Amino acid sequence: MTTTRLVVVAGIRDMAGNRWLAAYFAAFVVVAQSLFWFGGTGPQVVLSLLNVVLMVVPLVSLVFGAMHVYASREFVELLLAQPVRRRDLFTGLYLGLALPLTAAFVLGAGIPVLMNRGFGANGIAVLALLVAGAGLTFSCVAIATWIALRTDDRLKGIGMALAAWLATSLLYDGAVLAFASAFGDWPIEKPMLAMMVTNPVDLARVLVLAQVDASALMGYTGALFERTFGSALGSLVALGALALWCVGPWFLAARRFDARDF
Amino acid sequence: MVSTRQVGIVGLLGISVVLCVRVAAAQIVVDPRGPVRSITQALEMVKAGGRITVRAGTYREPTLIVRTAGVTLEGEGWPVLDGESQRAVLIVTADDVTIRGLEVARTGVSNIEDRAGIRVRDAAHCRIEHNRLRDNLFGIYLQRALGCVIADNDVTAHGDGQSTSGNGIHLWYSPQTTVERNHIAGQRDGIYFEFSAGGITRHNTSERNQRYGLHFMFSDSCRYEFNTFRANNSGVAVMYSRGITIHHNRFEQSLGGAAYGLLLKEILGGEISENAFSENSTGMYLEGSSHLAVRDNDFVSNGWAAKVLASAVDNTFTGNRFEGNAFDVSTNSRSSNSTFDRNWWDAYKGYDLDRDGVGDTPFYPVRLFALIVEQHQPTLVLLRSPMVAVLDAAERVFPVLTPEALVDKHPLMRSPR
Incomplete structure (x- = not known):
């Protein structure tokens, strides 16, 4: 565990000075703040941010994630020369990437909302947005790591990450x-x-959607949607599935990392 | 010899005695501690125009029938008239009767008769005000009553299904009725009008009813103003009527596939103005209705703000505000028989170069995705997907499928309210 902690701290320190990450954070601040400036009310801001989240978060997490794994290759090789467990090293590597990205998103989108008192009545919707974005980051970083570990060719790897983004x-x-x-x-x-x-x-x-557009989703004539989106259970299932989408690719990538001959 | 004067005095005395007796008769007090212990007894004693005051207590009596005209039946300290889940509680069959300050409870459910807490039958000008109706099959039931006033009543029930509950305020062939400031919850239909023209319904709150908050049919020239209809299972449905005015009401939280904030079917002529439709699955549903002026309403945070079917003809939508709805307008046809003009749409992305407050490009409120969902309902799960946004944008540039005729040529740049 000490290894993991050390590598995570090193990763965060590395990312803290990263210009791309700063730009990512700033982009969310600017977008969210301008949505409020241009007269957006709470639900509208959440929906506009949702569009940004669905496009930008996977794109950045996948492409930036893959690039970062390629960039840390020498660092990894150096550490692997030390008597450390591979799984600990991998966990540190993953968290050192996913945590700063998540923080950049949550703070970048959350601070303007907080400043404009956007929580209030839409608290649950904003929370859902932040949780969804964070989950998406963790999941996409895991997928990116897996791709980068499978493919030695950087160009090919980043191309695959882009393809994954377009597909999802x-x-x-x-x-x-x-x-x-x-x-x-x-x-x-x-x-x-x-x-x-x-x-x-x-x-x-x-x-x-289950928080913002429940009225529309419940307008579906079948009882299935009403049961799915009208209750907390539906959201919990979605949350669980998203968690699986973090753990699954993470596990694949970890196995790849364990077996890989660096 | 008895003088004329003496006769006069005796006569006066006699008249005043009679008057005293009449006044005493006019004010009968019913009290569990006597002397008059039952309302039944009081109703037998009361003369036309008399007043019965019922003191606090619980009265378990056979169905009470007010047969005397002009009687006022008034409670003091909320006496409870209990139907013991066995019978209808109070029936009025005479004109000009006033019922006030009573708690009428527990008629019980019957599948044979429409038991009501208070029923007015073949009578005119009744006043039913400031009563509490609790757990009755029907709350207040007017049957061929004329010109009655139903005001300030609180009608609640805990019905567990449409088939085992009745309506809160039920009007059948009862024209010119005023229904105001009542609160109705948990009944089947909150307020129900059938064959009852010329009524006024205002400042009522009707919520959490098993079926509709307000339901009327064949009731022409009625006004509905300043009411709140909230979280009713199927919303509000109005049908087969002419010349109605629906003004400044709130239609809220009608959720479900068959729930509508306001459903209009076969309504000919009328005005729907300054209402607020919010958080409904469908805000307004217009079918087979014509010559309606839908103006200055707020449609906010609904699934579908307005579903306007092709069978709705010559309706005009102006000055309405459409904000935060998943779909603004949907329809079932490529042609449009209703007019949209000078509304405000939050989805409008146009510009206003001449600064006259009206957008320079038209707005087509029916999205391609609305049509797709109309045909393939399960695609609703793709709502707000970037892919759907791309499709909608493409369709906006080259409209192929969406109804071109359904257009607002003068969309407002600023929200009117």
Whole structure:
């Protein structure tokens, strides 16, 4: 555990001076603050931020995450020469990346909301947004780490990270839409919900949606959606699935790290 | 010889004695400690225009029937008239009767008769005010009553389903009724009008009812003002009526696939103005209705702000505010038979170069995604997905599928309120 702690601290120290991370933090502050400046009310700001979160958080976490893993290669090789457990080192590496990114997002989006008293009536919605964004960061960093550990070629690795971003953020929903139009005559509510669970970006979206757009989701005539989105249970399931999307890729990446010949 | 004067005095005395007796008869006090212990007894004694004061206590009597015109039946310290889950409690069959200050409770459920806490049958000009109605099948039931006033009553029940509960205030063939400042909760329909024209319903709160907060059919020329309808299972539904005015009401928190803030079906002519529709699955649902002026309403945080079907003809939407709705307008046709003009839409992204407060480009309130959801409901889970935003944007640039006719050519740049 000491190893993990040391590596995490080293990672955070390294990231603290990173210009890209500072820019990431600043971008959220500027976007959230300008949403308030341009006359946004609480729910509108949450929804506009949701769009940013769904696009930007996976993009930065995946691409920046992959780049960072490639950049830390020599550092890792150096540490592996010491008598440390690989799993501890890996955990430190992962957290040293995921924690600063999450903090940049949560603070960057949260501080303007706090300053403009955006919590108040929309407290749960804002909280859902922050939790969803944080979960998405952890998940995407794990996926990025896994990709970077599998692929030695940096260019190829970053290309794969970009492809993963495009797939999860845009193409996947397009496929779901196509599926729904093609099989619209069949009872597809359950498959649709299952499809939402198998994509972390959709999970994050649904988490926020259940708080902001419950009135619309409950307007669906089937009882399934009402049961899913009208109760806390639905949100808990989504949260659990998002947690699985963090643990799963993390485990894959960790196994890769253990087996890898550096 | 008896003088004329003496006759006069005796006569006067006689008249005053009679008057005294009449006054005494006019004010009957019912008290559990006597002398008059039951309302039944008081109702037998009371003369036309008389007054019965009921002192605090619980009265378990056979169904009470007020047959004498002009009687005032008034409670003091909230006497309870208990139906013991066995029977209807109070029936009025005479004109000009006033019922005030009573707690009428527990008619019990019957599948054979429509038991009511207070029923007015074939009578005119009754006043039913400041009563409490608790756990009755029907609360106040007017049946062929004319020109009655129902005011300041608190009607609550704990019905556990539509089939085992009745309506809070039920009007059947009862024209020109005024229903005001009542609070109704937990009944089947909060306020129900059928064949009851020319009524005024104002300042009522109707909430958490099993079915509709307000439900009327075949009731022309009625006004509904300053009411609040909240969290009713199916919202509010008004049907088959002409010339109605719905003004300054609040329609809130009607959630569910068959729940509507305000459902209008076959309503011909009328005005729907300055109402607030918020947090409903569907704010307003317009079907087969025509010549309605929908103006200056607020549609805020609804799933669908307005569903306007093609069967709704010649309705005009002006000065309305659409803010924070998942969908502003949806419809079932590419043509549009209603007009939207000078509304404020938070989704409008246009500009105003000549600074006249009206956007220079038109606004099409029906999104492509609204059409997709209309056809394939499960796609609703993709709401707010970036992919959907891309599709909507593409459709806005080259409208192919969304109804071009459904357009606001003069969208307001600033919120009117």
